Amino acid sequence: MAEPFYLTTAIHYPNGKPHIGHAYETIAADVTARFQRLRGREVRFQTGTDEHGLKMAQKARDLGITPRELADEMSGHFKALFDILNISYDRFFRTSEEAHHLASQALWQAMKDNGDLYLDRYEGWYSVRDEAYYDESELTDGDDGEKLSPQGTPVEWTVEESWFFRLSAYQDRLLAHYCENPDFIRPDGRRNEVVRFVEGGLRDLSVSRTTLDWGVRVPDSESHVMYVWVDALTNYLTGLGYPEKTEDFSKFWPADVHLIGKDIVRFHAVYWPAFLMSAGIELPEQIFGHGFLLNRGQKESKSLGNVTDPVQLAERYGVDVLRYFLLREFTFGQDGSYSAEAIVNRANSELANSFGNLAQRVMSFIAKNCDGVVAATEPPQEADEIVLCKVRKACVEELPAAFEKLAFTAGLEAWMQAVFACNAYVDEQAPWALRKTDPERMKRVLATLCSCIHDLAVAVSPVIPTASAQILDSLCIPADERDFGSLAEDLTAAAIRVNNPKPVFPRLELAEEAT
Template sequence: MAEPYYITTAIHYPNGKPHLGHAYETIAADVMARFQRLRGREVRFQTGTDEHGLKMAQKARDLGIPPRQLADEMSSFFRELFDKLNISYDRFFRTSEESHHRASQAIWKAMEANGDLYLDRYEGWYSIRDEAYYDESELVAGEGGEKLSPQGTPVEWTVEESWFFRLSRYQQPLLDLYREQPDFVRPESRRNEVVRFVEGGLRDLSVSRTSFDWGVKVPGAEDHVMYVWVDALTNYLSGLGYPEQTEDFAKFWPADVHLIGKDIVRFHAVYWPAFLMSAGIALPKSVFAHGFLLNRGQKESKSVGNVTDPGQLADRYGVDVLRYFLLREFSFGQDGSWSAEAIVNRANSELANSFGNLAQRVMSFIAKNCGGAFAASAPVQDADRALRDKVSLACAVELPQAFDRLAFAAGLEAWMQAVFACNAYVDEQAPWALRKTDPERMERVLATLVGCIRDLAIAISPVTPVAAAKILDALCVPEDGRNFAALSCDPALEAVRVETPSPAFPRLELPAEEAA
């Protein structure tokens, strides 16, 4: 039986159209999902939209439409973007689904049965934009002296009746969790941040609102709706059929990794495990918080006017190029800066000039000079074996080990070094010269290269699925031979057959307005 693997993104808040940060997180999760499928695991990949809360209610009111209408419209933009970006999700989840309301009420009842919910009065600072409560000590001063959240968002003093969750009860259990499972929160910088926060003391958390009604009703107190983060986090369970003991729930929970942005670590690494402990539900195996994408070093912001439409980037540069760039250019987990020049330079130097050109020139040479097929019979030489060992190490060991750590840039660097080794081998062996002096040796060189290109295409296929499939199609690799189990370190590939290829990674030109 295939080993299950469950990966989720944060469900995205659809009070505006999706931006590049949404694309970045979802592409990374998709690469992991595809990678694990190619290793033979049974994957469940969930993404979606978080549609309740005060922000959505206010945006809908401003537009003069019902919140549900706004949620339907905005959620469709996310689904359309993810389909364009070739995101292979198994479930696109919406928190407005009736089944999710039932699941959220079930986890609420479980926490209540454990004695962790009580009714009181909330007085404190609340950020509508963050949908988060902040202690006075966490606030910072704005340029005009106004109080702001740690994220720089406006806060307002809120007073209302509220249900509270006994978060304070879980301070020591959470600290024990972080100590016993040091990989529960990654990367380490985020783990340290979470530990410091919890060590500073936890106050009970307000978990309901009465000032609006767009949300999940609190069981037995329907003038209250649940704090949006209680119901948002529950999506990871309700997408598997919770509270029913479904086959999916039994198979995939606990999740292997919740992939999130660093700005929502507290909700996932403090509140969520506390809720689950209270409800008697197993905890996810890990939470990984990635950094922000910066536009030429500056955080994208609607007020600054530098928000990027990821769909337009995909149209301009190609989906596979965008996917590759976002995971190759900077370390996942840290902030990273992008620009049009960086995308074009990375795509041309590595995808077009290095790997794309390698595949194109080798397959075109075989099509032209060998009739597209031959059976190599010459003995394998040390140079052939050395190249296959280099490629096998990169594709079957170094890239998978790095991807397991979500260290995408490191894995792609190992892959790229193998591509460079193949290009050096072509120049050293010079099959165009061997065609005249030693045709049998030429065939062995070409067979070695075909085996390497096949393995390189399989290894990169989670990142650039369309281009990799194009190369594998031209190499006549069957569908059941395109997984990690098919990677071979054997340099003695005998039968070679190729079809006339077309460029998998065309060269890009910098758009005129960017060049200017």
């Protein structure tokens, strides 16, 4: 039996409505979850919202509402977006849940019992926007002379009593883990950054605040609230029932992948494994830090007026089109730039003109000229075997191998080359001409194409689940023949039925305001 697979996104900070970056990360995670399910693995896919911290408290105060009211409203926006984007999460997690407070306190107690927590006084720089502490050496001067974090966010000098975590005690153990597990942090650029940071020396980490009350209370220290990142990172355990040794925890922990943005790699690849080591809990298998999405090469910001609403993108171009574009257009792990023109061009050239047109013209031809049924009555020729081999190689070998590494662009490129090969095969074999000159040969060609379309639709279904399902429905493929195991089957061995084929990718037009 295939091993279980546990995948998480970062839990998203809901001090505002979700943006395109939240959509990007969660779509990538969903594609991975769907892909692993089709490979026969029992998948646990968790996402959600990180609702505590000073930033949430300040935003709620500015709006004249409570932090809980803000969290409830904004968490609802995230959940609604993920439902629109067809995200197949198994657990939508909120850190305001009571069970999470208990789990965070259990992790805290385990670290304290190990001698890694102590009470002292914190004096240093803190970024409210990042919810992060920074050393003086990491700061830069802004145009107006104010201090800025490495992320370009304002920092403020903070002085307060605080609990500290002995992060410095874990420097050597972390470096050893990175060395012994080279795939623990990916891609390589992220790994190199983390290794350099840790090699530069680790200072003990302030892990509590006394200046706010919106968060998880520190056990036996009621005036303190846990540093939001202690609480936030614990969600990956809470979602499996920690601190209880539940069936889910035993089955799915350690996580296979924490999929996160590159700006929070330090929290996940330095703080999180140190916390787990302290608590005696096994470390996750991999931290993958993806890049940022840029709007026409620029980082989105309200001041530039270029913030994109992912709901509007999905409504304008279609959910499957958006999902496909975001994973096809640029290498996952690196920054990428998008535009309306790029979305429209990619959708039209590859989905509408290539894959969609292939499926529609083949199935429509069968519906109109073969009474919706085709069966191969003669042996395959060399051309048939060549195209089947190309499709099988792409769908059974190349795409899965790439998706296992989260190399979505490479996998979809292999898939698209197989689509091109099928379109070339259609043009070369010309079934419309064979209908008059050699009907039996026509049947073999059409059956071959249906087998190819089945494989292509199944292989790409994690990316475009709705369109793939519509194509497989038209091919009358049973639900239990739509996983990766079915790609080894030869559909040409039996009669193939086609039912009510309809175009799944209408051509898109560029809106005037986007030109």
